[in-house]
Amino acid sequence: MDERAAGPDEPGRAGVDASVESVFREERGRLLASLARRFGDLDLAEEVASEAIEAALVHWPVDGVPTRPGAWLLTTARRRAVDRLRRDRTYAARLAVLQVEADRADPAPSADADGELPDERLQLFFTCAHPALPAEDRGALTLRCLAGLTTPEVARAYLVPTATMAQRIVRAKKKIREARIPFRVPGVDELPARLPGVLQVLYSIFTEGYAASSGPTLQRSDLAEEAIRLARILRRLLPAEREPAGLLGLMLLIHARRAARVDAAGALVLLADQDRGRWDRAMIEEGRELVRVALTGGPPGRYGVQAAIAALHDEAADPTTTDWPQVVALYDVLFALTPSPIVALNRAVAVAMRDGPEAGLALLDALADEPRLRGHHPYPAARAELLYRCGRFAEAVVAYREALEHVGSDPERAHLLRALAAAEAGSRDG
DSSP: OOOBSSOOOGGGHHHHHHHHHHHHHHHHHHHHHHHHHHHSOHHHHHHHHHHHHHHHHHHHHHHOOBSSHHHHHHHHHHHHHHHHHHHOHHHHHHHHHHHHHHHHHSOOOOOOTTOOOOOOHHHHHHHHTOTTSOHHHHHHHHHHHTSOOOHHHHHHHHTSOHHHHHHHHHHHHHHHHHTTOOOSOOOTTTHHHHHHHHHHHHHHHHHHHHSOSSBSOSOOHHHHHHHHHHHHHHHHHOTTOHHHHHHHHHHHHHHTTGGGSBOTTOOBOOGGGSOGGGSOHHHHHHHHHHHHHHTSSSSOOHHHHHHHHHHHHHHOSSGGGSOHHHHHHHHHHHHHHSOOHHHHHHHHHHHHHHHOHHHHHHHHHTTTTOGGGTTOTHHHHHHHHHHHHTTOHHHHHHHHHHHHHHOOBHHHHHHHHHHHHHHHHHHHHO
16 A cells, blocks of 8 residues: 555645545545444544545655555544544444444445455445435435535535534434444345435435525536436446436436526526537437336336436427327326326426327316425416416416415526516406
8 A cells, every 4th residue: 555656746746636636536435434334433434534634635745646545545544543432432432332233234344455445335325315314414414425515515505504504414423323323235125115215315416406496596517416426326336226227317318408408697498498409418328328227127116217208308309399198108107106296297297298288287276285286386387387378367477476486596586577577468468
């Protein structure tokens, strides 16, 4: 581990600093996962991981970047952790109990013959998304531990004060510690029940990046791309599971449209009006291949089906050539898998494209008493658009105003205001 890839020349300091940053980004999740599994405590793992990085910033500019930087960081962090435990016997005793329990449940893997850092991120995925944690804490902990975002960055991702997010993260770590949640991958019999929770956390992160719940911009590409990066890791770690492939495919097929979703002024551009020449075709092809993987070899999963729907949109030259009958059929399959009002809402919009606005409107009106759609602005917005297309302008005005009461982001609000003005004009003319 003493082999060096670079010399100590001072002019190369900037390059070394960049290397440290790059290594930290790539290795942090693996490093933290290995330390958490070894010592059973996320706080200790984060602290000694940070100390190892600080040590790298001191030594690597002088000695050069190690050939195996991840192993160097792991060794340094482990030494720091052992020093801390020697100074605090009570802390060490408590961690020893946790470690014994974890080892009984899932013996820790050792480093390989070359001293490479074992990839235990899969264990950390399932720990951060454990069902014992509150739903709002799972995504935050995943971003903090696996994506390597700082607490202020995670707070910005969720649009809450840093102090609030710090409390959430502390609460989640405390729950893991006090409930003695093991750092391990669920067994084969547990995986079907636990994997959806991990996938949902990643999809929630992506959704916030794709369509921000509030704020001045429609998209937060950094957040969406971080979710895609994590989904790629999960896909590599679970190559035999089809739903991680479906989720990654879904993210790529949606994210491929990012450049066309807003105009030069940052205003929302609807799917029907987007310049499809600006869509990322390489990303679409990768997503389509993942759809094939997700839908081959067994019953379809929810993410594979959603990815197939996204692929149909991406394959069409324009809205009129979209295979709307197939889109509706896929929504039927999705509703059988996850009979939620959100799926019913999206299916109704697809039916409107296949059979006309009156048919879609009838389906939306049947959802009027669904409590989970109250405060969900896409529902009144979809009703308003179909009412407008039916020439029922006065009713469209009411629906657009309802949507405006609940919309979050500024671009979506501006779009609804423009649509409302058109509906009001139609109502006056009528």
